[in-house]
Amino acid sequence: MTLDTLKAADAAPLLLDWYDRHHRDLPWRVSPPMAARGAVADPYHVWLSEVMLQQTTVQAVKAYFDKFLRLWPRVEDLAAAETEEVMKAWAGLGYYARARNLKKCAEVVAREHGGRFPDREEGLKSLPGVGDYTAAAIAAIAFNRHSAVLDGNVERVISRLYAIETPLPAAKPEMRRLVSELTPLDRPGDFAQAMMDLGATICAPKRPACALCPFRGNCRALTVADPETFPRKAARKEKPLRLGAAFVAIDRSDAVYLRKRADSGLLGGMTEVPGTDWTARRDGETSIEAGPFAAAWEACGTVTHVFTHFELRLSVYRAEVGDMAACAEGWWEPIASLKAQALPTVMKKAITQAIPHAFKAV
DNA sequence: GAAACGTGGCA
DNA sequence: TTGCCAAGTTT
Structure with missing residues (x-):
């Protein structure tokens, strides 16, 4: 043959x-x-x-x-x-x-x-x-x-x-x-x-x-x-780096402040913690003024996540909030039920950075 | 046609 | 560690 x-x-x-x-x-x-x-x-x-x-x-x-x-x-x-x-x-x-x-x-x-x-x-x-x-x-x-x-x-x-x-x-x-x-x-x-x-x-x-x-x-x-x-393929383009900040707020009852992303685009329709836009800007520190509300935001490290067409470095901030801040756009979710939420992996990484036990088994 | 769009595993 | 790759579709 x-x-x-x-x-x-x-x-x-x-x-x-x-x-x-x-x-x-x-x-x-x-x-x-x-x-x-x-x-x-x-x-x-x-x-x-x-x-x-x-x-x-x-x-x-x-x-x-x-x-x-x-x-x-x-x-x-x-x-x-x-x-x-x-x-x-x-x-x-x-x-x-x-x-x-x-x-x-x-x-x-x-x-x-x-x-x-x-x-x-x-x-x-x-x-x-x-x-x-x-x-x-x-x-x-x-x-x-x-x-x-x-x-x-x-x-x-x-x-x-x-x-x-x-x-x-x-x-x-x-x-x-x-x-x-x-x-x-x-x-x-x-x-x-x-x-x-x-x-x-x-x-x-x-x-x-x-x-x-x-x-x-x-x-x-x-x-x-x-x-x-084989197969022959065109060379890949380099992945740009984008920077951003994520804000993890925890209230007295151990609930985390979450909100929903827009229905279209990246992670469309999924749940997130509040954050800044993810920009190509590399000019240093994120301002805590970008947080969703005034609080004692405390830097707790960075997480890195690789998407299809860019790499993201997120500065994570944490704050313990006494009384639930006004939250017209989002809601407070108990830590115990976080794992059942529509949280993409990058958001789980950010929350884990702020609350290491957040997704641990009970 | 090119770019956007997630994540985890493997060498 | 970094890059490649996995049963593609939509805009």
Whole structure:
């Protein structure tokens, strides 16, 4: 078999045979043995897992997937939930626009589609938070549609199979065409999951295990270059440093002053302690006059947090407030219930800096 | 097309 | 320690 003949007729059986023997067992997956016993994929489970898995590791998703199904077993339950409760449950997983869109999408499916997900790519793509990848994945995995699934794993596998020199993301259209050719009419969902499993376990970003790969006899990268150097990518830009201050106020009853962030933008819709803007300014000390109210603010160190496109250094201030200050915009939350709030990781870091035991188990 | 958008793990 | 990377979408 030569590379030029690696079409669906040859690639799919090779890969599906590998998948039948080496697939990963995942909480949201109907594996081949389960399918043999008559199990079918639940579109709600497939959708929920796919959204959680966007730019997020399998390991991180597992606990959240279980929690969401426990809290909201059906899409109608999620549609009926309070958005604030969804944000709380999502806290820590990152990319919070996904949680807002998840809730919106559940409402659309429950109210406009009678609780059933659209069963084709075009319909799925119109849902909030469902883009090219997720629409194709749900169509193939949940509805057995002949959809070509292209994610980061598949891009890596394809770029190596064909030794594609065009850097990402410019190479995506070509990659999509190639995946379409390889995707079989039979078991398209398993083919997609197999490509992703292969990319995650064998055709890994670093030190791929080429000797174990079902495509080892068909991989152009393996013959012409170091497979690890694919896919080609444009160089990354440097992350700027931004500075800011966070103010942790504690009252006599051990409650912390919190407020809600705007619904859009960074950490949109999440909860925070009051703080300054995060600016690129590097001119030294933050003024405690920036605090949410007059108090004996006391510096208690800094925390660093790395976001996708900048690094943040927060100066943390603490004050013990005798009587609850006027707080039209926020509220006082007991320390004991802080861990159940919609606090992003950076805010948990800031609060922990001011109150080391804040998130410790009781 | 480029930039915004989180977090944690690993080498 | 620093950088890379993970089942992308939206604006």
